Each structure stands twice: as C-alpha cells, then as structure tokens.
Amino acid sequence: AQSVTQPDIHITVSEGASLELRCNYSYGATPYLFWYVQSPGQGLQLLLKYFSGDTLVQGIKGFEAEFKRSQSSFNLRKPSVHWSDAAEYFCAVVSYNNNDMRFGAGTRLTVKP
Amino acid sequence: KAGVTQTPRYLIKTRGQQVTLSCSPISGHRSVSWYQQTPGQGLQFLFEYFSETQRNKGNFPGRFSGRQFSNSRSEMNVSTLELGDSALYLCASSSAGIQGDGYTFGSGTRLTVV
Numbered sequence: 001a002q003s004v005t006q007p008d009i010h011i012t013v014s015e016g017a018s019l020e021l022r023c024n025y026s027y028g029a030t031p032y033l034f035w036y037v038q039s040p041g042q043g044l045q046l047l048l049k050y051f052s053g054d055t056l057v058q059g060i061k062g063f064e065a066e067f068k069r070s071q072s073s074f075n076l077r078k079p080s081v082h083w084s085d086a087a088e089y090f091c092a093v094v095s096y097n098n099n100d101m102r103f104g105a106g107t108r109l110t111v112k113p
Numbered sequence: 114k115a116g117v118t119q120t121p122r123y124l125i126k127t128r129g130q131q132v133t134l135s136c137s138p139i140s141g142h143r144s145v146s147w148y149q150q151t152p153g154q155g156l157q158f159l160f161e162y163f164s165e166t167q168r169n170k171g172n173f174p175g176r177f178s179g180r181q182f183s184n185s186r187s188e189m190n191v192s193t194l195e196l197g198d199s200a201l202y203l204c205a206s207s208s209a210g211i212q213g214d215g216y217t218f219g220s221g222t223r224l225t226v227v
Contacts, residue, residue, distance in 0.1 A: 043218035103156035
C-alpha cells in the first residue's frame with residue numbers, strides 16, 4: 001500500500017542548531033515529493049518539491065531536502081534553525097499518474113532559545 | 114496575485130445540519146483539491162476537481178460532496194453533520210495538477226460541530 005511516514009512526531013532543537021526531519025515513502029514508482037510547513041491555525045506553505053533531476057533540492061527559508069531513491073527517503077534539512085521555524089512540517093507525495101497528494105502525519109518542531 | 118481564498122474562516126454548526134464551504138483558487142488555476150485535517154487522522158484527501166469535473170476522490174462517505182464552477186471556484190458540502198466532522202478544511206489549487214507548480218493552500222475553514 002502507498003504510504004508516507006514521518007517517524008518523528010515532535011522534535012526540539014536549540015536555536016542555531018542544525019535540523020533534519022525524516023520522511024520515508026512507500027510507492028510503486030518514485031513519486032513527486034514535497035515538504036510543507038504549517039503555522040498554528042494557518043494553511044500549508046510549500047517549502048520545496050522534487051520531481052526529477054538533482055537529488056538535492058533547495059527551498060525557501062533556507063531549507064533543503066535530499067532525495068535518496070535507495071532509502072525511499074526525502075529528508076528535510078536546515079543548517080541553522082531560527083525561532084520562527086517553530087511549526088509543523090509535513091512531507092507529502094503524489095504518484096506520477098495521480099493528482100492525489102498524500103501527507104505524512106507531520107513533525108512538530110519546537111525551537112528552544 | 115491573490116492567493117487561495119476560503120470562506121468562511123470559522124463555522125459552528127449543530128449535529129444533523131448541513132454546511133457549505135467555499136474556495137476561490139488562484140486566478141488561472143483550474144485544479145482545486147479539498148483536504149480534511151484533524152488531530153487524530155491528520156491530513157486526508159477529500160476530492161479534486163479540474164475544469165468542473167471531479168477527477169479524484171478520497172475515502173469519505175457520500176455525505177461529503179463538492180463541485181466546481183466554470184470560474185474554477187469550488188464548494189464543498191457536508192450533509193447530516195456529525196461531531197467527528199469537526200476539522201480544519203483546507204482547499205488547494207494548482208494550474209493543471211501536481212505536475213505544475215504544486216499546490217497552493219488556503220488558510221482553511223475551521224468547522225466545529227456541536
């Protein structure tokens with residue numbers, strides 16, 4: 001069955017520290033991959049996306065993600081976290097022949113001062 | 114350009130009533146998708162419309178329905194509301210489906226069923 005897994009429900013990092021949020025997927029073929037961020041009471045904002053090509057993708061707000069086909073992963077990274085990065089992060093996938101976007105359960109990020 | 118607009122932002126309804134939510138996509142976007150977000154189930158896909166036709170449908174009961182108008186605006190209707198329908202309903206639009214720029218989400222409609 002197709003699925004998206006974000007293993008970490010909640011992560012706490014100190015401001016200025018590096019961040020990595022994990023995402024694994026299970027699909028028949030490489031899907032389209034996305035990371036979204038959601039602040040409380042708000043909609044989702046697209047951080048970055050991967051369709052094909054270079055496996056290291058740069059996004060907004062200093063985020064990047066790396067697609068690893070062998071591990072079926074698309075982890076989100078940021079070298080230095082800012083307090084304003086505290087939010088919930090969602091990994092999402094879409095099968096290449098379907099417009100149905102499936103989301104992981106989300107990872108809530110807390111940033112300590 | 115204006116983003117995805119969802120109205121109303123907040124709704125309180127009584128169990129058994131029906132409700133209609135509205136979504137105005139980004140100008141020029143023809144694909145509109147709807148999602149339900151709850152703490153327990155997370156983000157779940159409801160349906161997608163493209164050029165007034167439902168193209169994909171998630172696993173929700175028939176009480177959940179939608180439609181899209183010729184100007185790409187979309188409405189979602191939930192009949193015979195249940196307490197479990199309380200959720201944040203998100204609408205997303207894209208130019209031609211996910212293969213384009215991806216989805217742009219609205220801020221959502223918070224529905225509370227009492």
